[in-house]
Amino acid sequence: MDLASDISALVKKIEARDGSAISESFRTGLTAVLQELVDGSEDLTGALLNSADGHAWAEVLPSGFDKRRFAAMSSALLALSDTTVREARKGQTTNVILEGSEGNIYLMHAGSNMSLTVFTGVKPNLGMTLAQTRRAAERVSSLAREMAAQLAG
């Protein structure tokens, strides 16, 4: 089993070792990535990392946002996008862009079996925000790889 590419398997292994839903140090690391992402952007107002089956793992969200509902909705949106992109033979989902009159929402995969959702204010810089979010998604993947290496070692 390739733990670095299968984050749900990784989390199961962490659970088996620590007996908690997700190890606090891993969660703290993930939350730090999200916090840095939001703090480093003028456009971002929040970020959420969830498993592909709709459980929130880390979040930096404006008050009043229910992370459980957004985690479920993000996983549904991304899964439906994946299916549509695949059936239209357009490769794999790069990102999902939702444009609202008061701000945008972008979704993308972070490693396998995780998704990253970010929320923006009105009229964000699309290219810049997506690039920053993609970098954060890659950092999430590398954190997962490090965690996997630690568990293996």
Add this chain to the structure above:
Amino acid sequence: MQSLGNKLIFAGPVGVGKTTAISALSEIPPVCTDVAATDETLARKATTTVAMDYGFMTLEDGSQIHLYGTPGQDRFDFMWEILTRGGLGLVLLVDATSSDPAADLERYLDAFGDFIRSAGAVIGITRSDLANQDVYSAIQQRLRQRDQPLPVFEIDARRPEEVRLLIEALLAVLATGE
């Protein structure tokens, strides 16, 4: 019958066989949104539906039926509301091997209550062959207590002819109710 075809919705707990039933009936390869499960769902199966399933079938009289499957977990209840819009009826599946099938039944009857009142519903019990209790009677009794006399069938969700029976019963309910 609407020319655009009729929309039916499959609901019920995780792992009851909603995706399987739609796959069994559909004339087209079903649209599925399965992802890897990370929670207690894993005890039952490796993947789970998180958005919807979609399939399509044509009845003998030529009428077209669109089949929509819902995710089972409560956290996806926003999809239940989205998918039932414009629907004509509900196929509610209950797993006979669950610890309390009648309680499962009630949970989904309540969650889809508004839709059932405006549409119709039929109950399908799956995995009866593996159950060590009389689930059929328990379900019937619970429906009587609730004064909701819905048709109940024991089915194998993998068998097209058995799932088709559910659809035909539901359409019969809809025809007499109108």
